[in-house]
Amino acid sequence: MTWSTREIAELSGSTVKTVRYYHEIGLLDEPDREPNGYKRYEVRHLTRLLQIRRLTGLGVPLAQVAAMGTDTDGRASIFRTIDAELEATMERLQNIRRELAVLSRPGASPDVPTGFSGVAEHLRDNDRALITIYAQLFSDESMDAVRRTLEADPNPELDEEFRDLPEDADEATRQAMAERLVPFVDAATDHSVTLEPKASTPGRAEAARNAVGHALHALYNRAQVDVLRRAHLISEANGGARPARD
Template identity: 40%
Template sequence: MAWSTRQLAELAGTTVKAVRHYHELGLLDQPERAANGYKRYGVEHLVVLLRIRRLAGFGLSLAQIADMERTGEPPAEALRLLDAELAEAVERLRRIRAELAEILARRLPPELPAELAPVAGRLSHEDRSLALVMTRVYTPEAAEAYIDLLRDIEPHPVDEVFMNLPADADERARRGAAEQMLPLVRGVLADYPALDRSGLPPADAARTGEVVTAMMRVLCNPAQLDVLKRVGDRLAEEREPPRGTWPDTRPAGADSREEDEEPAP
């Protein structure tokens, strides 16, 4: 029994192009040709082709299959690695299905982490957009803290003051909003320290900062951005001493003169 290239490809469930590619790689021997010049494949070619298709279906590369064909032994290490990769893929798919089940059951916004399910209903479109970005660019520790914050935080009068601040708010209104917001932000950073400076990945802090800044410019008007900057500047001043000075770590009441300085006569 002999088959043409097209017939062989159809029997193996592949394409003529794939058969020719296997010839080029040396995976499949060239068949003899009939008197009219056409290739004539036999059972041995079909067996090899089916074996290639079987191993490729497992996820082995053509290079790995070529090694196995050359040595005549199955690539045990490659198969073990493949099995480990498949186990990870199965676990990932299991987690995805569990999240999808929760999203469908609770009719949740699919872009939000499943941990935000309890509070998804009270998050505005802007809050959801911000959560989506922050949980992506923050470090894992900071992202977890941010999710905890969204779940735990209760509405505060300062939120309404900030959200209702008009774009053309005057200096007094901006300063007042910043003064009201400062204690609230201090409390948040005290309760969720991972949201402080460690929130941005050190290796990519510049680009991450640009993403966060761009996001805030979309969500906030100029006056609100100014308030956020004032709060950030004040917190930075509280964390660090003024330039050119050093914090005095001596006990209270200690003499300001050097210890080895002789007393004045």
């Protein structure tokens, strides 16, 4: 028994266009033709089509289907690679589901990274934007530290003063605020947060720091950026030491 192109396409769950394409790329042998020129497909063609459909259904690219021969080690390597890709995809989908579950809770905000919804209400748009950038560039441990600091809200009054600082703030105001901010940028104090880039190479880590610097200048006014700069300079001048207490 033999079949026409349309018949074998239907039997195999393919389409006539797909069958012809498999001929073009060498995945499926051309069948013999009848005197009238029509192709007549045999059982071996149907078997091959079903094999191709099974492999592509498992995620094997057509190029690798074509390369598969009698090399069992080579086939096993291809299957292991696809399995690893599927595992990564499943993990990504599970992470997406967890994030969607968090965003479905009352009060959750899509404007901040997962885990920051509890503090988002008290953040302004520029703060939210900066945290979003931080989450992309810095380690999970760093972001956990940022979140804990925001949840603790160690100095809400100072936060508001910094956020409301006008661009034309005078030198004395800037310097005074910088001195009050030192405990929050000084690595030797309880309130500071050390941001570690996710990047695995020095070049990428430097690019991350440069991106943050650019974001600060874009999201905050010149007086606010100047205050942060002064606070870091004071901290460095103090050698990162914990300030003396009365």
